[in-house]
Amino acid sequence: MANITELANYAQASAEQLGIKKFDIYGSSVDETSVQVDTGEPKQVKASNRSSVMVRVWNTDNTMGVTSTTDVDPKGLELALKTAYEASFFGVKDNIPDFSPEATTPIAAKTEETAPQAPVSELIETLIKAEKDLLAAHSAIASVPYNGLSQRDVNRFYLNSGGARRNEARSYASVYLYTRTEQEGKKPRSAGAFRISRSLPQLDISSCLQEAADKTVSHLNYEKVKTGKYRVVFSADAFLSLLSAFSNLFNAQNILDKQSLSTPESLGKQIASPLLSFYDDPLHPDNVAAETFDGEGTPTRRLPIITNGVLSNFIHSAGTAKRMNAQPTGHANIGAKVSVSPHFYHVTSETPAEREYSLDNAENVIFIDDLQALHAGVKALQGSFSLPFDGWLVSNGKLTSIESATVAGDILELFQSIIYIEKEAELTPGGICPRVWVDNLSIAGE
Known part of the structure; x- marks a missing residue:
């Protein structure tokens, strides 16, 4: 992708030729390589270079038109500006978008966090070894049906006719491993783990492998759980999944569209x-x-x-x-x-809890590791959820895997029922979060 100065010059020259006074352009490009393996052989190797550019133009009546393109050379930008300008005469008349008042606010200098991409052969060898080690971790682990190792370079930019110029670049690599067990007379059990880092050499594949193996083994001896009200502990990943599912609580666009439990007065x-x-x-x-x-x-x-x-x-x-x-x-x-x-x-948590809790001495507590079917089990406009989960029943510090169960409740009642947030936080793809203890949640089991 061309540098930000060249892009701005192309865009300004094309806009002047077309008589356009006001425009902005946002774009990103992603250069990605990913591999998957199956029983020691490459299953899928993908390399892609994707780019997306959004062009917005305002006419003299201040209505706006939008178009997208993947072409950022002078001819491509000229065509996109022209198309957006023509579309502007059919733009909305109410709540017309405008430049951000902070589009030209200086941003503290930040070094570009990029790293060289490793050869595809190294990705395949690394993932094959991880699969082999995971299969050897326990005799019950029959396969690693879902796995992937990828590296990505991302470039982003924003510019407008008001003088805004932004651009940044960064790299990161990620791995996921998800197992499946086979034991005679028992249901297949699964577990997984994920890691992300700035480059392949920094990626902690060994801890990802160990977490996937430990979780899988912990689910081998499972039991049913009785339906009832329980004290529940959410893992970092599970709690952040709930926050994301109910983000309309604090999303201003959802609130203005009346698609939220909150109002401006909340x-x-x-x-x-x-x-x-x-x-x-x-x-x-x-x-x-x-x-x-x-x-x-x-x-x-x-x-x-x-x-x-x-x-x-x-x-x-x-x-x-x-x-x-x-x-x-x-x-x-x-x-x-x-x-x-x-x-x-x-x-x-910035408020001291009345007392601290620990899974080491917990009694009859449900520990939820992973929530499933969030697309179907969350009713965001009602605040309710009913979700299958992977987890354990904890008694006297001992974890017993739960065969199958569902957790249900209301998100605002859940927020009010938090009794403890642990001190040690965990890094997940969606954020950083400790385990969260909630009282009196409904669990549907046996």
Whole structure:
């Protein structure tokens, strides 16, 4: 992809020729290589180079048109600007998007975190070895049906006719391993693990392998669990899955569209236990996929969402911020319509708990490791959920795998029922979070 100065010069020259006074362009390119293996042989090898550019143009009536392209040479940009300009005369008349007031705000200098891509042969050899070691970890592990090792280079840019110029580049590598067991007279059991890092040499494949093996073995001796109300402990990944599923609680666009449990007046209200605080923190040093600006060029930042149980901020685009008399927060994605989405959660507790809990001495506690069927089991507009899960019944510190069960409840009641947030946090693809203890949740088992 051309550098940001060249792109800006191309775009400005084309806009002047077309009589366009106001425009902006956001684009990204992804260069990715990924491999999968099956019983010691390459199963799938993919290499791709994908680019996407969104061009927005405002006419003299201030209505806006949008088009997309993958071509960022002078002719490609000229055609995209012309198409967007023609579309602008059919643009919406209400709540017309505009430049972010922070599109030209300086961003602290950040080095480009890129790394050379490893050869495909090295990816295949690495993943074959990981599969072999995982199969050898226990006799019950019959296969690793889902696995993958990938590396990715990402470049992003934003520019507009008001002088905004943003660009960044970074690399990261990731691996996932998911097992399946076969034992006579028993149901197949599965477990998995995932790791992400800035490059293949930094990727901790051995700990990913060990976690997948340990979880798989822990599920071999399973039992039914009785239906009832239980004290439940959510793993980091499980709790962050719930937060993501109910992100309409703090998404300003959802709130304005009346597709949320919250209203503009919800800010400042206590919606959770005082033990719960969480941030959207795309710039966290452990977030290897960090973004320093959003699709409108607004700088990203650490944003408190819930502080000691109080809803303290919504996530905004420039448009939602203007309509709600707030500031953009760096969460916009531009397209035919500007959407708003979170980046990277950081869950913590800033209020001391009345008492501390530990799985080492827990009695009759359900430990949920992984929630499933979130697409079907969450009713975000009602606040309810009913989700199958992988987990264990914990008694006297002993973990017994649960054959099959479902956890159900209301998200706001769950927030209010948090009794403890552990001190040690875990890094997951979606953020950083400790285990979260919740009282009196419904479990449907036997």
